[in-house]
Amino acid sequence: MKKPMLDMKDISKRFGNFYALKGVQLQAYAGEVLALMGENGAGKSTLMKILAGVYSSDTGSVQIDGKEVHIKNPVQARKEGINLIYQELSIAIHLNVAENVFMGAQPQNALGFVDFAHMHTETAKVLEKLGARFNSHTMASELSIAEQQLVEIARALVHKSKVLIMDEPTATLSDRETERLFALIRQLRDEGIAIIYISHRMPEVYELADRVSVIRDGTYVGTLQKHEIDPDRIVHMMVGRELTDFYQRSKLSHIGEVMLKVDNLSSKGVVHPCSFEVHAGEILGIAGLVGAGRTELARLLFGADPRSSGEVWLQGEKLNIRSPQDAVRAGIGYLPEDRKSQGLFLQMSALENIGMNVLEKHSKWGLLNYRVLEKLTKDAIQSMALKVSSPRDLAIDLSGGNQQKLLLARWMEIQPRVLILDEPTRGVDVGAKSEIYRMMGELAAKGVAVICISSELLEVMGLADRILVMREGEIVGEVSGKEIEQDNIMRMATGAEYIPSALVGA
Template sequence: MSENLIELKNISKRFGGVRALDSVSMNIRPGEIHCLAGENGSGKSTIIKVMSGVYTPEEGQILISGEPVSKLDPIKAVQNGIQVIWQDFSLFGNLTVAENLALNTYILEGRGRMDWARARKMAREVLARLDVELDIDADVETLPTSGKQIVAIARAILAEARLIIMDEPTTALTRHEVDALFAIVRDLQAQGIAVLFVSHKMREMLEISDRLTVFRNGKKVAEGQMSEFDEPAITRAMTGLELEEQPYVANISADTAPVLEVKNLCVPGIVEGVDLELRPGEIVGISGLIGSGRTELARALFGMENARADTFRIGGRDIFPRSVQEAIGLGIAYVPEDRLSEGLFLTQSIERNMVVSIMDRLRKGLFLDRKAMRSKTEDMFATMQIAAPSADTAVGNLSGGNAQRVMLGRWLLTGAKILILNGPTVGVDVGSKAKIHKIIRDLAHKEGLAVVMISDDVPELTGNCNRIHVMHGGRFVAHFEGQAMSEDQINDSLKALK
């Protein structure tokens, strides 16, 4: 019997004139945790769809347990124990946990009616196998992201999975939830189930994986035991470049007046007594567990919450923004964490997404000044280093990093003096992440933009902020700057809050 659960030999796949995979070979062994890494467009999603039978390659061979498989399709892949957990989890939100878990089994058995007692028994048993507790009667749509992920993993186990492919599984998870997920992944490994872990996050790759395969531009460029790699080596393989970020230094004199002064900011029941001061050129970080109040704080600063404060001073003026329009008028901009559902119009062009925040300024009588629209968009297109054929490209066709740069460009067009970033590089590959960081740092250092950066990614905060606050229970409970602003100290502070 082959030592490989699945083996791909010289796989090639084209889309029109684009070669998405170029003679790629890789294998996954039973019970191993294998990481697949690469930037957006490297071919990761394509190879996943080849493994799961969604795409048929033009060239190459697929072997499962050493046996060649011709015309692998999704049904045949599932029958061979290959399960994919996509980023959207593909669950039924209006059904309970038990119903979601039992549904596939009942369909395969051809049953027309649900046996509720059996469904609940199946759910309890599979969750016990994962050593997790979950309300099996709760509708899946009410669960947090981590809960939905557990349901998706449990469903795969019920389908007798031998290989579970996890596509960017930690994108929307806190560090605490990541630790819980990794415990489940290691438990799956102990049960002999292989896991293909697809991620942009290098520290997580190093922590969880036995082996690593790296793609770049549709080719395999590196492969080996994870012990053979470190962060710089993975970065070089993914990008072909040396990417080194030095800690950000804000050159601010002691007498520089704050652009934002907030004292005793409250959002009833969520944020209590927050004091925040921000000077031009500063990048101030905020971290904290889910539910700490950090997003509500950001929304309050942008006029989106029913908030109050003893002091709310912008540029020396005592004024509290009570709406988004007022906040924009005061020079505040906010980039939300979920850019797809909260920030961007995916079917519209880059140009329309960018100028939507300044439409009133572009009016020429009853019409929009098309020439001014294009001029401002093209200037920001270049500043944000957006990789796209033109400003007419639909935002939905962009990578995560380029879409995020469109969001940044939109708000910078307003002439903002204060930029609030909530999860600025969530779901962004390492190369785009470095570019976004450089843009933010340059805007702060050269243009005097004041930035609030909210993130779960502690290295992102320590590498780009001159001060960091840790939030818990709606308050700032720890503060770090200078030599004290180390990853270990901040992580220790966060762990103490669990």
């Protein structure tokens, strides 16, 4: 039987009284892509950091190519042929490409000085192999994110990588850059490198993985061979429930009066005049291709961007929304597409993030009532199933799913009448998705008008009572009921002809 290039056995790791890993095993073979999957907080990162020498395990053993190794630090891990490319790239932008490739491991010449010539020669060889469009002398600050990622891969190849770990490598890449990366991963696999690929994106796993290993709550669940890879099986292994359980909501059961009416809302050259209504208790989906104007429309509605024209009514009352503060005062909330740069205060605590929109309400004579804020934060943590040890935990230390739920908790505090959710499950695992879907359903059941923008077509189809379709900055159609089908939506989104079934033969 073929021996694994990497064999991790009985790996355990405890932080205080909390077990991050309990007796985990993992095997990866030369010339394969092993997808490592699990919810945020399942232990994937901890396991990989142990392999890369960032952490030491409490129990267990690691073998590389049949030889047991004791990895004490990242430098030693690299010498053993183990390289970890983090989601947040470790590139020094003030250095050139060769200096980044050999960072921390600069070769020396006979006189004991750094051998820059050797660095550039070896880097050039690897860059040519990778098909890079830049050279070893290029400053890292001049590179795109995709090109910086190539530098990280070049670093792994220069140091004779046997096991290459890639953590969410496509998170910041365009579709074209992702295709190039996939081609490169296949090339490296065919050259005999064992690749461990961490991703929450199921389509990527189906396309790349030769096997899938799953970790749940710090324990090893199992491994699927290529012919066994199936979405329902993977989800069940990750969260212990079926994929079909995600959209458990009785659509149209709570639809009430018109809550929000939008008439000819526009932004010159960006969003053409858009008109629509959202009812109390309804989830209105907005679908469309990238660049269709969905986010731009949401920002106009929330007052984040100036409008050229348009009027907005809330429960029959005309609003004058010129800023996000006006929208919040009216009871309109907006969870933005990019939670880190536009939503969260990463260096602030969960308490401060949740209470941000109600500071005035819980202040007297310019002083905050922290006792009240702490009480509402603890209640929010419980109701939103937030995984934090304390209200004082910083937002930056939370997983993607918990960061998203933290933002939702903030908007719950204003008791919104309308809540706009822009890509609410982007970058979160399937377990957190399920929780967010549940919250959206509960909000609609309480009479909140929910607007959901999503690039995941199956998601918006599964959640929405009606779907507006946008293309090139305008609303080009609407589907509801039996018309909510993938083909119908894509025809409108791409500009192909679409005729509602009710009009066929009329």
